[in-house]
Amino acid sequence: MFRFSSFLAPLKQLTYFFTEKSLTTCEKKMAYVIPIACFEARISGIPLSLRKSMHLKCNTCIFNISDQSFVKFYAIDKITFKKILKVVKPYVQVSALSHPIQLAAVFRYLVTGCSELAVAHDYRVRIESSMLAKILNRFIPLLQKLLCQATISIQMSRQQMQISSKNFWEKYKLPKVVACLVGTHIGIKKPAKDCSDFLNKKGYYSLNVMLVCNDNMEIIASDATFPGSCRDSVIWNRSRARELLSVTLNGHFILANSKYSQESFVLTPYKNAEIGTYQHTFNLRHAQARNMVEQTIEVLKNRFLCLQRGLKYEPSFCCMIVNVCCALHNLCGSQNLTITDEFQFEGDDNGQRERDEIAQSL
Template sequence: MAYVIPIACFEARRNDIPLDTRKSMHLKCNTCIFNISDQSFVKYYGINKATFKSVLKAVKPYLRASPISHPIQLAIVLRYLVTGCIELAVAHDYRAKIDSDTLGKILNTFIPVLDGILCQDAISIQMSKHQMLTSSINFLKKYELPRVVACLFGTHVQIKKPLKNCSAFLNKKGFYSLNVMLVCNDNMEIIANDATFPGSCRDSAIWKISRARELLSVTLNGHFILADSNYAQESFVLTPYKSAKVGTYQHTFNAKHTRARIVFERTIGVLKSRFLCLQRCLRYEPSFCCMIVNVCCALHNLRRAPNVTINDDIEFEGDDNGQRDRDEIAQSL
């Protein structure tokens, strides 16, 4: 009889809990997110099941025990990155019903860990001789431009108005943003990125002081990267001719240059369509938004080339800012 009253009280309290809430509590602990088709999994979380398990294994040592299982937490983070919508896509998700505060805590835990672990392994600016050869062959076959191995470009990611130095983040289009520098290869893999600069910074200014420029200037070994007219012509950077007249070799070069730049247009299109958070306004401080961009770039690479590891150094000697090389390429077209 001593146990009747406590059990009765527990049952009474349990019956006061709405059914949806009890189901939600059950889902947090027991739902297996892998009980869906492979196609649905990729659509829902942006990566396949094997990559998901690999990422989970890498981050698990850095996580604390929680009532919500680590797979569910990682799924919640990925679901946010894929949809970019907290309230509709995550907080009301039938797989793990949580409130916005809980989601915020999960993001604050996972994003820095993912940034520290994934980006180092998934984004590498080092290109082996074989990779440069493969990339240059593909650019030559598709766009008739020799010795091109990558493309350089910038894109803006909208953020909320920062509390500090807000004017620096106001871009020329009138909204607050990060100006993200990206370098991609022929396979639309991102080999370098920098999301640390505010929206008011010019593309060329970011590139001029970037670590990527410093490294590529000594490793391309006579190969080139393409960039639009926002950047300056350099010994390893090919930009369009200014005011090229129709019928000249400069005009022909510009036309092929424009066709080849579709690589970076597709890259940013795939990246932002796969992770819709980059199309919406990131409502966090700039430093945290930077980490979100980095994680999205790393996940993008994992989906395109899950097993790439690169480590090969090459030397390069440059001359006259590439003017002679550009002329030779243009005249040979």
């Protein structure tokens, strides 16, 4: 801890220097600057190499690091950061903090998952904790509005489904599969209202987030609006994604675990399949293919540690944060998908026959 007495010695020395007539004017100025500089360095406790980067209100200061370091600090590269900055800038009012610094503070929170106070004392984004809270409240809804619709799309063209189906076949030997369905829990603080609804089976408060991912580990649908106590199948049955996929897959399928029901376009594993049977072979390949979506969740949560460490906000704001992280995840590693064709699909017997045919052909 800094002691005021440690500052008295340089001051006494400074007084002595000024009383010496033999000192030149330049020497007297240096005698004043050096003790004050030492005092500032001692009280801040920041190394010299880092103190040089403290002038962070400049528009370009956060870009004065290597590309590799930039990705490490903010999860995205400089080019993508600047593109996002260009999109959000017209919607953010001018303030004492530059737009790049404010956006960097948001990304830094998402990447580290630290409390607002810890992020506020990050030497690259050195702002007050109260200011950071205001920045998050301003930017998170804006990023959700501007990024999610552009980067998360459940609609797939015929060509996109053919490519995805081909990749699933080459990797896992499962035909006509284009995506995987899964649910994952994101921890949150105890809500002020209806807290029992958010208490999941594992004993902590969470959002039960539904995700649909394609073969490129891209999130093509997400729903973070349901509390942790809600079952995966209930979320799926109420989702817009299910409604759209039921009429657009055109004979293709998505994979889901046994928590979901077998449907005409949803393939689930067989129950109690005996070893050596075609049902067991199907289950093995089904599990291997679904491992892809588990890897997607792992990458998402490792990239944005705030999803691992728990979100200390009200559920509605936590939902926005999850959506923004999913959109940024797609920007980091995937291309946007748009629909070019429309399809209609008529199913029969909840896909039992299709699943049997696929399993018997393995």
